[in-house]
Amino acid sequence: MQLASATQMRELDRQTIEEIGIPGMVLMENAGRGTADSMQQFFGPVNGKTVCIFAGPGNNGGDGLVIARTVHGQGAVPFVFFATDPEQLTGDAGHNFSILKRLRIPYQVLDYKEKMLTLVDTILTLNRMHPVHCLVDALFGTGLERPISGPFLELVKGINILHDHHHMPVVSADIPSGLHSDSGTVLGEAVHADLTVTYGLPKPGLLHHGGPHVGRLVRVDIGLPTKIISQMQLKGSILDSDITAALRPRQIGAHKGSHGHLLILAGSTGKTGAALLAGQGALRSGAGLVTFAVPGNLNPIFETGLAEAMSVPLYGSTDIFSITDYEHILALSQGKDGIILGPGIGTDIGTGQLVLRLYTESPLPMVVDADALNILAAHPQQVRQPAGPRILTPHPGEMSRLLGTSIEQVQADRLAAALWLQTDSHNDLPPMITVLKGAGTVITSTDGYWTINTTGNPGMGAGGMGDVLAGIIGGLLVQGHTPWQAACLGVYLHGLAADHLACKQPFGYTASDVALALPQRIGTLITASDKEILCSPPKIS
Numbered sequence: 432m433q434l435a436s437a438t439q440m441r442e443l444d445r446q447t448i449e450e451i452g453i454p455g456m457v458l459m460e461n462a463g464r465g466t467a468d469s470m471q472q473f474f475g476p477v478n479g480k481t482v483c484i485f486a487g488p489g490n491n492g493g494d495g496l497v498i499a500r501t502v503h504g505q506g507a508v509p510f511v512f513f514a515t516d517p518e519q520l521t522g523d524a525g526h527n528f529s530i531l532k533r534l535r536i537p538y539q540v541l542d543y544k545e546k547m548l549t550l551v552d553t554i555l556t557l558n559r560m561h562p563v564h565c566l567v568d569a570l571f572g573t574g575l576e577r578p579i580s581g582p583f584l585e586l587v588k589g590i591n592i593l594h595d596h597h598h599m600p601v602v603s604a605d606i607p608s609g610l611h612s613d614s615g616t617v618l619g620e621a622v623h624a625d626l627t628v629t630y631g632l633p634k635p636g637l638l639h640h641g642g643p644h645v646g647r648l649v650r651v652d653i654g655l656p657t658k659i660i661s662q663m664q665l666k667g668s669i670l671d672s673d674i675t676a677a678l679r680p681r682q683i684g685a686h687k688g689s690h691g692h693l694l695i696l697a698g699s700t701g702k703t704g705a706a707l708l709a710g711q712g713a714l715r716s717g718a719g720l721v722t723f724a725v726p727g728n729l730n731p732i733f734e735t736g737l738a739e740a741m742s743v744p745l746y747g748s749t750d751i752f753s754i755t756d757y758e759h760i761l762a763l764s765q766g767k768d769g770i771i772l773g774p775g776i777g778t779d780i781g782t783g784q785l786v787l788r789l790y791t792e793s794p795l796p797m798v799v800d801a802d803a804l805n806i807l808a809a810h811p812q813q814v815r816q817p818a819g820p821r822i823l824t825p826h827p828g829e830m831s832r833l834l835g836t837s838i839e840q841v842q843a844d845r846l847a848a849a850l851w852l853q854t855d856s857h858n859d860l861p862p863m864i865t866v867l868k869g870a871g872t873v874i875t876s877t878d879g880y881w882t883i884n885t886t887g888n889p890g891m892g893a894g895g896m897g898d899v900l901a902g903i904i905g906g907l908l909v910q911g912h913t914p915w916q917a918a919c920l921g922v923y924l925h926g927l928a929a930d931h932l933a934c935k936q937p938f939g940y941t942a943s944d945v946a947l948a949l950p951q952r953i954g955t956l957i958t959a960s961d962k963e964i965l966c967s968p969p970k971i972s
């Protein structure tokens with residue numbers, strides 16, 4: 432499913448209305464009716480209940496008025512609250528206000544002096560007469576352009592009090608008011624929704640940071656023609672279960688050599704766990720063979736640490752990776768299908784020299800993680816000189832170092848940060864993918880395509896998760912997935928496995944647990960017909 436920014440959404444609406452001839456009133460009607468349907472689906476019948484609608488000064492408010500009229504027709508008692516004079520509404524919203532008046536649906540213009548507590552009291556009183564079915568937030572959608580303040584701020588605060596303290600369900604029309612629809616940044620204060628019904632195409636701001644304000648997300652088809660959407664050539668998408676179509680069952684007769692050989696360059700004293708976790712991630716994602724190249728003194732740990740993996744001691748410098756290991760590593764990389772470079776390696780000068788040479792000289796596809804990213808951050812001119820496909824997997828701290836900015840700035844616009852390598856020039860550089868980790872992981876490629884992940888949960892905020900992710904992506908890479916596919920599948924599956932664990936234990940599961948949970952998740956995703964091939968013995972004729 433594609434994602435659309437506020438500007439793209441406005442353009443889609445404009446083309447639909449002006450070039451195709453579908454009136455804006457029809458789109459608004461579809462949006463409002465679709466929302467009313469979802470409200471019944473999620474919160475039960477509206478008949479006989481109060482529905483409080485908070486309508487803003489633009490078309491989002493207009494959607495709210497369609498919702499009011501629709502639930503009125505379904506036997507509810509709608510009550511519309513405006514923060515500004517509704518007589519000022521124009522266009523389709525103004526038209527819907529005229530209809531509302533003719534139907535004598537009650538509304539009230541909130542006096543700014545009547546602060547939020549008065550609003551809360553009013554709604555609690557209404558609730559005593561007819562129980563409130565839900566509160567409808569139709570204050571702002573894609574048109575929010577500055578922090579919410581004044582009467583609008585009072586309304587949002589009031590809605591949140593009713594939601595947080597009085598447990599009233601809240602549905603947001605298109606976007607929780609106060610969220611920036613592109614970046615997901617909270618502008619002043621944002622509505623806490625249980626359900627967000629988004630119109631046409633979802634907006635990226637709903638997914639950034641894991642969508643903490645959004646609740647359940649539902650999309651309503653408001654009638655934007657697919658022709659118009661495809662002409663727009665949108666580059667953003669939701670990373671959801673569609674990606675799992677890229678998983679393939681194993682061929683009968685396949686052997687360990689069929690599933691790729693991964694070289695892992697990771698670990699140092701005190702951080703051998705990072706390497707072992709990456710190895711686990713790779714093996715659990717199905718890599719055929721895994722070899723660790725490790726500082727010589729650490730080799731005994733790897734001999735026993737992961738029985739299924741091989742290890743080769745390096746003696747350039749016995750405790751850390753060093754530039755003097757370069758030739759040895761080059762020889763080791765012969766016959767390998769990919770490399771993971773970075774988890775737990777430290778940033779020693781000799782290690783840095785090795786990382787930069789491998790990054791700029793090895794043609795093998797490479798997952799570049801952790802300290803390898805910190806080393807690259809100190810040598811920005813080399814970032815765009817990869818000798819082969821690269822998947823960079825920074826967390827916000829590493830991303831901020833790569834960009835030379837603060838973590839706050841990265842988090843304020845995660846998409847802009849993750850698109851740091853985007854280029855319009857058609858050069859012959861190998862593909863470079865950035866995976867900006869965190870709630871709502873953002874994956875971008877240099878040609879400007881991007882996607883935001885929908886799996887994962889707060890329980891994943893624990894040491895070693897990133898190492899396992901690097902391993903999973905590396906494992907998928909050597910099994911023949913393209914760098915883009917490997918990054919997207921890896922991120923999606925990593926979150927999915929963790930979500931499965933979180934169903935029973937919301938936190939306290941470990942990175943190893945996630946790796947262990949992975950094969951079963953993959954198994955359930957491979958289609959039934961594929962399973963038949965997998966499980967049935969070869970036919971003897």
Ligand SMILES: NC(=O)C1=CN([C@@H]2O[C@H](COP(=O)(O)OP(=O)(O)OC[C@H]3O[C@@H](n4cnc5c(N)ncnc54)[C@H](O)[C@@H]3O)[C@@H](O)[C@H]2O)[C@@H](O)CC1
Pocket residue numbers: 441444455458459462487488489490491492493494570571572573574575576577578579580583604605606630653
């Ligand atoms: N034809 C269309 O364009 C359609 C639009 N739809 C709805 O329309 C929305 C977009 O409508 P609009 O572009 O009118 O935008 P909004 O309804 O989101 O709000 C824009 C209005 O709010 C004001 N405003 C912005 N930030 C403010 C702030 N911080 N404090 C006070 N006022 C502020 C603006 O000056 C403008 O009057 C979508 O999110 C969607 O809900 C749907 O009805 C489907 C069809």
Ligand SMILES: [K+]
Pocket residue numbers: 491568569570571572603604605606607608
């Ligand atoms: K809204």
